[in-house]
Amino acid sequence: MQPLDDAALDRLFREARTFNHYLDTPVETSALHAIWDLMKFGPTSANQLPARLVWCTSQEAKDRLAACASDSNAAKIRKAPVAVVIGMDVNFHEHLPDLYPHVNAKSWFDGNAELREASAFRNSSLQAGYFILAARALGLDTGPMSGFDAGQVDLAFFADQPGVRTNLISTLGYGDRSTLHPRNPRPDFDRFNRIA
Amino acid sequence: MQPLDDAALDRLFREARTFNHYLDTPVETSALHAIWDLMKFGPTSANQLPARLVWCTSQEAKDRLAACASDSNAAKIRKAPVAVVIGMDVNFHEHLPDLYPHVNAKSWFDGNAELREASAFRNSSLQAGYFILAARALGLDTGPMSGFDAGQVDLAFFADQPGVRTNLISTLGYGDRSTLHPRNPRPDFDRFNRIA
Numbered sequence: 001m002q003p004l005d006d007a008a009l010d011r012l013f014r015e016a017r018t019f020n021h022y023l024d025t026p027v028e029t030s031a032l033h034a035i036w037d038l039m040k041f042g043p044t045s046a047n048q049l050p051a052r053l054v055w056c057t058s059q060e061a062k063d064r065l066a067a068c069a070s071d072s073n074a075a076k077i078r079k080a081p082v083a084v085v086i087g088m089d090v091n092f093h094e095h096l097p098d099l100y101p102h103v104n105a106k107s108w109f110d111g112n113a114e115l116r117e118a119s120a121f122r123n124s125s126l127q128a129g130y131f132i133l134a135a136r137a138l139g140l141d142t143g144p145m146s147g148f149d150a151g152q153v154d155l156a157f158f159a160d161q162p163g164v165r166t167n168l169i170s171t172l173g174y175g176d177r178s179t180l181h182p183r184n185p186r187p188d189f190d191r192f193n194r195i196a
Numbered sequence: 197m198q199p200l201d202d203a204a205l206d207r208l209f210r211e212a213r214t215f216n217h218y219l220d221t222p223v224e225t226s227a228l229h230a231i232w233d234l235m236k237f238g239p240t241s242a243n244q245l246p247a248r249l250v251w252c253t254s255q256e257a258k259d260r261l262a263a264c265a266s267d268s269n270a271a272k273i274r275k276a277p278v279a280v281v282i283g284m285d286v287n288f289h290e291h292l293p294d295l296y297p298h299v300n301a302k303s304w305f306d307g308n309a310e311l312r313e314a315s316a317f318r319n320s321s322l323q324a325g326y327f328i329l330a331a332r333a334l335g336l337d338t339g340p341m342s343g344f345d346a347g348q349v350d351l352a353f354f355a356d357q358p359g360v361r362t363n364l365i366s367t368l369g370y371g372d373r374s375t376l377h378p379r380n381p382r383p384d385f386d387r388f389n390r391i392a
Binding site: 055125144 | 207
């Protein structure tokens with residue numbers, strides 16, 4: 001199998017960047033569905049799919065989210081075309097009878113809150129990675145961030161879902177490349193990799 | 197910006213699968229470097245890059261890893277072309293003076309083991325997502341798994357790096373599509389998403 005072409009690899013990884021500023025181009029609701037309809041195929045352990053997403057498109061919702069974030073992140077959230085809350089459902093196992101139907105996977109997690117917590121955190125973070133790359137594959141850009149009060153976001157967006165806790169937040173739109181700073185350094189293979 | 201073409205979206209998400217069985221095609225060392233040289237560009241909070249990867253290419257290393265896994269996973273690891281241990285360094289902050297040089301980001305994490313633990317877990321999981329999609333972008337396939345004894349893997353592969361703990365494992369190779377079962381169901385947008 002041949003690699004994707006250089007333009008695709010650049011788009012996904014080599015030239016892609018985290019954005020704090022976006023063009024005025026609106027993000028249509030169909031684009032949010034298109035992102036989900038790619039990211040949902042990314043693998044999670046036992047098809048847990050623990051991520052729960054709130055796509056804040058109204059100014060009211062973005063302001064509500066911004067009120068839970070650090071000052072510098074609040075400003076980015078308020079003026080982004082879309083801000084996305086990526087939560088994780090620690091009761092994801094209730095869905096496994098139809099998401100992973102061939103064995104009783106729910107029983108692996110019943111009564112084991114610690115395993116559910118770690119699984120939801122790991123797998124919803126994987127899904128956040130899929131979200132970022134699905135957005136890029138569709139020509140959009142993201143600005144993921146973890147500087148916010150997760151308890152406040154839970155109250156503001158998941159008060160009706162007590163098993164859901166906020167993992168991370170991202171802005172979404174068509175990035176304004178004129179506002180980019182130079183990229184932070186990336187280490188060579190030998191620094192963080194070993195062949196055994 | 198136009199989306200990537202359908203063939204690329206299929207390769208990355210829609211037709212991609214988790215593999216337990218691989219073709220005999222060897223995976224060259226250059227492919228491992230190529231995966232890192234894409235995945236390293238995926239964003240992590242404050243450029244933490246906490247993932248530490250051990251690429252097990254020798255039978256000895258794969259057998260050593262298999263000994264730490266559940267029976268069904270052990271068999272997959274032993275016969276995969278490559279098995280990758282994705283660890284996370286809870287002392288990632290020691291690297292921030294050169295990875296995130298424009299502010300003193302190290303000071304945000306000094307003395308806060310709980311924040312370092314959560315940050316390393318979240319961001320190394322994001323990097324695991326980038327690993328999976330970088331491999332696919334290069335024409336390879338993966339088989340991520342979390343059914344193993346993490347403490348045993350730490351001892352077997354990270355005994356000389358006490359700050360590194362195993363997050364997840366993946367096999368790597370050119371998948372044998374003839375061995376695939378039908379894909380598990382994926383939910384529609386409305387089940388796990390909300391627009392606010």
